[in-house]
Amino acid sequence: MGIRQWYEDKILPRMIRCACSADAIMELRAGVVPKARGRVFELGCGGGINQQFYDADAVTAFAGLDPSGKLLDYARAEAERKGWQADIREGVGEAIPFADDSFDTVVCTYTLCSVGDSAQVLREMRRILKPGGRLLFLEHGQAPDPGVQRWQRRLEPLWVPLMGGCHLTRPVIASVRQAGFAMEDSGQRYMPKMPRWASWMEWGSALKTA
Structure with a gap:
């Protein structure tokens, strides 16, 4: 096993789980995930961090997908x-292994940043939602301020390989x-006590319309 493979298999999953379960992040999750209802699919379910926030009385079935075995x-x-x-599978968001119109709610938190093709992933999430179904999302991304954006562009080539894409x-x-x-x-803001280039968060709910 090479150093890169060792890092990605042994170190990176623990780093991701730790970073994604910081107190301020968990507060945001607590405001988004409990809105899930009916048949629920979670993209990027690895780590299991969101499961504590689901209302078991409101969720009739749960499925999830993640590319990381660990x-x-x-x-x-x-x-x-x-x-x-729970039907939890290994796979990627560009090819979600469920039929059209299968779910009432799709949940996606801190996942669109690392997929290979975010537009295709969003199309797949829309495909598996029933008409009128709801996408619940919470992600970090491009900041609104030009100065912060410049730092994001400078740091991204180093950040991507270090943080699993x-x-x-x-x-x-x-x-x-x-x-x-x-x-x-929807909501959006910089997270406190974090560098601004890494702390711009956006969240909300959106419907699949005809």
């Missing part, structure tokens, strides 16, 4: 701890709208 171990352990049946410059809400979703509500 993070999926965490997700399956969390599902067992929660005591619910995570990009700093991808727009979030604009991309959701471009994928054909109708925005219900």
Whole structure:
């Protein structure tokens, strides 16, 4: 096993799980994830961090997808701890292995930054949602301030390989709208006590319309 493979297999999953479960991040998750209803699909479910926030009385079925085998171990352990049946698979968001119109809610948190083709992933999430279904999202991305954007562009070539493909410059809400979703509500802000180039967050809910 080479150094890069060792880092990606052993170190990176733990770094991601730690960074994505910081207190301020968990507060944002707590405002988004509990809105899930019915048949729920979570893209980027590895780590299992969101599972504590789902309302088990409102969720009738849960499925998830993640490309990281190690993070999926965490997700399956969390599902067992929660005591619910979960269809958790290894795979990528560009080719979600579920049929059209399968889910009432799709949840996507801190995932669009690291997928290979974010536009295709959004199309796939829209495809598997039932008409009128809801996308719940929480992501970091391109900041609105030109000075911060410049730093994001400078740092991104170093950041991407270090953080498992995570990009700093991808727009979030604009991309959701471009994928054909109708925005219900949204929020955005810099997170406190974090460098501004890494702390711009956008979240909300959007509907699959005809």
